[in-house]
Amino acid sequence: MDLDGGNRRVFNRLGGSSAASPDSSKNQKVCYHWRAGKCSRFPCPFLHRELPHPSGPAAATSNGSGAPKRFADDSGFSGPALRRGPNFNNNHNNSWGRMGANKVVRKTEKVCNYWVQGNCSYGDKCRFLHSWSLGECFTLLNHLDGHQKVVTGIALPAGMDKLYTGSKDETVRAWDTNTGQCMGVINLGGEVGCMISEGPWLFVGIPNVVKAWNTQTNQELSLSGPVGQVYTMVVGNDLLFAGTQDGTILAWKFNAVTNNFEPAASLKGHTLAVVSLVVGANRLYSGSMDHSIKAWSLETLQCLQTLTEHTSVVMSLLCWEQFLLSCSLDQTIKVWVATESGNLEVTYTHKEEHGLLNLRGMPDSESKPVLMCSCNDNSVRLYDLPSFSEKGKIFAKQEIRAIEVGPGGLFFTGDGTGFIVWKWAEAVPKP
Incomplete structure (x- = not known):
């Protein structure tokens, strides 16, 4: 940046x-x-x-009758860590990007280089940011250092007081969520491409293998089969899916008798690496370096549709209510909805000035849906949905490759300097 x-x-x-x-x-x-x-x-x-800011009716639209919908379940979002979402339906939401068009956080959006170095003499009078964020709806709680390269995965296994981070420095670190102290380091001998947790299991994707740890029993497994780097993983229909460098999506199923994960399927169709996966509406969606998105049936594991509207790598996918959201290095976020035939089509396209790397969704302190998207200009944009009104920004010294949602209004961002813990500010009671 x-x-x-x-x-x-x-x-x-x-x-x-x-x-x-x-x-x-x-x-x-x-x-x-x-x-x-x-x-x-x-x-x-x-x-x-x-x-x-403009006043009058135009400025008041963000509080009008077209207010963003509240979540249908815990979060309404589906992703590698929040994968349970309602089915797609045929109800098009025509308010995408229309509400709050003038509600933009306006300030000089550059972090003061002298402030970063600790010697800005202008103090509060400096017109550049003396902060790693822009917006009043969330606060920075802690910055944890330790990794030597970019953080590519953050996971919080269920029922534990530990958080795990994986990095391109070929290590996984365990952190105590109460003290923020690093509890241990695992050297893997390969760059971590992704990391997720499901129940007590922690899955880490590295070149040519998926490492699996049961955080309750300390059982360690190596799932072979991938060719090249494992870039993305997701769990759906009791299957673990992994997107690999050769364009194949591999699936494993846990066998309780053998206490092991056994190969279940190999999904082929992409011509380049699969870098994003998400599960929703009884489907698996995959995004690839070949610029396409494929929809697969979770029951038959057959490809149902190929979407080719993006013009660059499809970096991340997210399910929210009946919609599929995708982001790409082509500087767009596309919102997809199912037609009467069951196929997906674009109902809204949001354009950014930079390539997009990752999408995450969570409710804010008022239980309204917020979309977080990291860009390759070392920032994260936060938007209200479905209006795409800007809610705030997060800045970093390097690209933010990992975003994860935690309990109690917490969320985490990881870049090349470590990872940061954020928390939504408490909602102000209305009189």
Whole structure:
């Protein structure tokens, strides 16, 4: 991320006088160079401040009758860690991206480089961020260091007071959730491509194998079969699925008699690596480096449909209510819904300025659905659904590859410097 401090003197000016600039409408434009932190004109005929938010009906739409739907179950989202979601139906939600179009968090969205180094002399008067986040609805609780490379997986096995992180530094670390202390390090001899937990089991994807640990009995298993890196995993219909570098999706089923995971299926169809998986509506969805999404029946494990609307790698998939959300390096998030024929089609496309890496969803402190999406500009955007009104941003020094949801309003982000614990702020009671 560009941590351009740019701590130039901020002059308290609102543009030239009417005498200097007869065109009064010109003075209502925000200086492009000031926004970029490099305006050298004094006096400048343009505004050196952001325009105020619009008022009236347009600004009030976010509180109108089209308010975001509350979750149908615990979260309404489905993903590698939150995979249980309601079935798709044919009810198109026409409010995607329409509510709160003007509700945008407005501030100079650059972290002050001098603040990062601990020596910014402007303090509160600095117009660059002295914070790793932008928004008042969540707070940073802790930053835990230890990994030497980017964190690619975060998992919280059920019924435990430990959190596990995996990294490209070829290690898995166990953390005490009460103290934040690292309890142990496992050296795997290969980069961790992904990590999930299901019940007491912790699954870690590395090149050519999936490692499985029972965190209650300490049983360790190695599931062979993958060719190349294992990039993504998900559990559905009592099967463990893994997306691999050669484009194959492998499935294992646990055998209680042998106390082992046995190969159950091999799903072929993608021409390049499978990098994202999600389960919802009795289907398995897979995203690939071949730019496509495939829908598979969980009962027959046959491919039902191939979606080709993305133009780059499909990095992450998420199920919310009757919708499938997908994000890609093509800088878009697409929202899919089932037609009467049962096939999926795009009902809304949200565009970003950067490639997208990961999607996660969770309820905020008011139980309203929030979408978190990490971008390859070292940030995470938070959006209200279904309006896609911006709720806040999280910044990092490196790409945030892992996002995980925890209990009690906690969520976690992992980048190349470690991982951060965040918490939703308590909702303010309404009078």
